[in-house]
Amino acid sequence: MNEFNEMGLCDFVAREASLLDDGRFDEWLALFAEDGRYWVPLLGRAQHDAQSHNSIAFEDRLLLQLRVDRLKDPRAHSQHPASRCQHVLQNSRVEQLDVDAGSATLRTPFLYIEARGEQQLMLAGSYHHVLVRTPQGTRIQLKRVDLLGAERALPAVQLFI
Template sequence: MKAQKKEIPLQPYVSMELLTTLTQVLYREARLLDQERYDEWVNLLAEDLHYHMPGIETRYRRDKYDQVADLNRMAYYDDSKEDLKKRLARLETGTAWSEDPATRYVHLISNVEVELTEKDDEFLVLSNFYAYRNRNERDDDMLIGHRSDIWRRVGGGFELVKRQIILKQNILLSKNLNIYL
């Protein structure tokens, strides 16, 4: 049975302190990605991470099939932490030709909202991203979309347990996706 789309009800606002802290977490993560500090980025990822960026076809409004919830579908990313580490291992080989010269990245993160979940130590964190890439002479593209995360409090910080990325492009308007969102 295909999953059906449903709206999630709005939750009460959280404290300014929690909102500010988790916003700082997202900004710091964005800085690590901009600077390709992937070892440090991986340290932010929980062992039980699910990093998911579905491929979304254009369908009519009357079509209630939930393409995001159907995990059998092709996805740009449908990764565990181990899967992401395999992808990142490519950069360590010294032969990832299309990464040298390096791509120039900027991750802009906005519209941050935090909500409590049923688990005391886990928080739903919603955000929008504008990821800009420029490489070589004039390769230039932008990726814009929504993220829905679960961050878990561990020790003095937070780790990413779940991230769902919804890119707003139908056809990916660039040759590849050498970026994490």
């Protein structure tokens, strides 16, 4: 995944979703830059920043690490039975690419299905990844998840959309 071009970046987004589907949360977290953020705006596309309005989630690496640790803890009540997920992605579209600066923005429409026991949840929306080139390879500086109908009451999502 060292190639910082359209094909390589689109493959990176697909690999990120695959790691979540496989429950490889530590490997998924390693894809984030040190200053990386995971953001699920409460107002979807209408919300332009995380500070002026509440969000469903706005987490830095430390908070993401805490969530990953909770998912791995055998005493986590919310994971009996364990949650599983499936990300169904449409093709990613590169909206901005600056090879010289090592930054790119991609948009990826998705369906997210999470199952736990007899319960199943399905959400739809679009991802907006801001990817950066680092000495360690491509990393996520921001993963923004714009959910369709994000402002409505949503059930608890146990994993990462």
